[in-house]
Amino acid sequence: MYLIALCDDDAEELDQIENLLTEYQEKAEIPWEYKAERFASAEELLSEMRGNGYAPDFLLLDIYMQGKTGIEAAQELRKENCNSLIVFLTTSTEHALDAYGVDAVQYIVKPLEREKFFHALDMVLCQIQKRKENQIVVKVAGGGIRQLDADEIFYCESQKNYQVLYLAAEECKVRMTVRELWDILEHLPQFNRCGRSFILNLNHVVSVEKEEILMKNERIIYIPRNMAVKFKKEYFSYYFNEKTAACAARFGASVR
Secondary structure, eight states: OEEEEEEOSOHHHHHHHHHHHHHHHHHOSSOOOEEEEEESSHHHHHHHHHHSOOOOSEEEEESSOSSSOHHHHHHHHHHTTOOOEEEEEESOSTTHHHHHHTTOSEEEESSOOHHHHHHHHHHHHHHHHHHHHTEEEEEBTTSOEEEEEGGGOOEEEEETTEEEEEOSSOEEEEESOHHHHHHHHTTSTTEEEETTTEEEEGGGEEEEETTEEEETTSOEEEOOGGGHHHHHHHHHHHHHHHHHHHHHHHHHHHHO
């Protein structure tokens, strides 16, 4: 069951969005279920998410509304680490760069066209599925099981039969060998081995200079000299492929 938040101060627009969702569901090759909640303002949406723990899988969000704009609401949610996917539905292309800044999946200019709206839903559901595939389960040192989104991991460092997973705000120590951990992560394209001791998430690499890698948490990791050329080639290949795909996914439908 997908939770979808519809936010627009025009009731007729909300009706149209719901009708398109129903049509999309009826035509889907793979059955899926959803529950849509309607919100007439950004403030109403923010209040529900903050006060009642409402956590939609994705938002279909208008920009021009009375009170806070959809962009302002999205910016506040991102600052609060909300990772719901966002599709903006608006009457102007003026805020396309702002949408990029809050990692919007799509930016669709009204009046809504069925083909573009359905394409946006395809992109959203694809990303949700990708997130599910990114979930890993590890045995935490000291006992217990923990489920993690692999993208939360900046890098992993081997310490004999333990691996330390460095996350944005904490470290997670797991009881397994580096080989066992790599068996879990190697099918995810964002991860790359760096020598015997490190597994890096390429999405969290800031720069690669000579034989040094700077991570987003300001840690410097040194590349073994005999691996430096290979690592740089793989990193830049991944980086440019991801940036090109992300740009096309976010703005392809709105710029055609």
